[in-house]
Amino acid sequence: MxxxxxxxxxxxxxxxxxxxxxxxxxxxxxxxxxxxxxxxxxxxxxxxxxxxxxxxxxxxxxxxxxxxxxxxxxxxxxxxxxxxxxxxxxxxxxxxVTRPETVVGVLSCPNANCISTADEPIESRFDVLDEGVRCTYCETIIRDSIASHISAA
Ligand code: CTP
Ligand code: ZN
Known part of the structure; x- marks a missing residue:
């Protein structure tokens, strides 16, 4: 076959x-x-x-x-x-795979002033919405091209 x-x-x-x-x-x-x-x-x-x-x-x-x-x-x-x-x-x-309520790590917040992007031991965290993902810390929403916000490995 x-x-x-x-x-x-x-x-x-x-x-x-x-x-x-x-x-x-x-x-x-x-x-x-x-x-x-x-x-x-x-x-x-x-x-x-x-x-x-x-x-x-x-x-x-x-x-x-x-x-x-x-x-x-x-x-x-x-x-x-x-x-x-x-x-x-x-x-x-x-x-x-299932769509989670939050995603931790892997993505990085586009807001340079966000506490998760500062030099602190804080992992990024986003709440998953229908229209995109929202940073738990600064509420910045990523709507499009989520893939371009993947943290560098
Ligand atoms: N696969 C692989 N190496 C293995 C076993 C599986 O690369 N040793 C790949 C298969 O080629 C397939 C996938 O893993 O792409 C899932 O394998 P399998 O469950 O056997 O295939 P399907 O029954 O066709 O999967 P599904 O029902 O999820 O489509
Ligand atoms: Zn943020």
């Missing part, structure tokens, strides 16, 4: 982020802090055909699991994503 889904080879241990909104794979990599510089083994499929989404992206990361904070921010740009944990070539866990 020909597996038309299998664009990139199976991974042994790690995470497959599947059903990513088409075109968002590079933003997903930014959210999970991967830019290739630390030698991670990563496979990416972009705009591949999907029954459910028409076109989707897929990201496979060997030897890595995601933190809940990363998954929470990911849900904002890829609401239909599934997170598959792979061990010994088998999918041992699969879950859909």
């Amino acid at each position: 020909i597996d038309t889904e299998l664009r990139v080879s199976k991974i042994e241990d790690g995470t497959v982020i599947d059903h990513i909104t088409g075109g968002q794979a590079l933003n997903v990599l930014a959210i999970i802090g991967i830019d290739g510089s630390s030698g991670e083994e990563v496979s990416i499929g972009m705009n591949v055909p999907s029954d459910r989404l028409g076109r989707k992206d897929i990201v496979k990361v060997e030897g890595r699991e995601l933190s809940q904070n990363e998954v929470d921010v990911l849900s904002l740009i890829a609401p239909a994503a599934t997170i598959n944990i792979v061990r010994d070539f088998e999918v041992v866990e699969k879950h859909r």
Whole structure:
């Protein structure tokens, strides 16, 4: 049987982020802090055909699991994503992402005077609204291109 889904080879241990909104794979990599510089083994499929989404992206990361904070921010740009944990070539866990009430870390507040962007040990925190996300500390709202507010890894 020909597996038309299998664009990139199976991974042994790690995470497959599947059903990513088409075109968002590079933003997903930014959210999970991967830019290739630390030698991670990563496979990416972009705009591949999907029954459910028409076109989707897929990201496979060997030897890595995601933190809940990363998954929470990911849900904002890829609401239909599934997170598959792979061990010994088998999918041992699969879950859909869900839109959280708040996201902590990962994003940074665009307000330079916000306490979360000052040189203080305070993690960013945003409340998730229908129209975007709102900084808990200074109430600045990010409405568009949330991906451009991902903190540098
Ligand atoms: N996968 C992988 N390496 C493995 C196992 C699975 O890269 N060792 C990938 C598959 O190619 C697929 C995703 O992980 O893209 C989910 O695998 P699986 O649950 O087997 O596929 P489906 O049943 O098609 O998933 P879904 O129902 O979520 O679409
Ligand atoms: Zn702020």
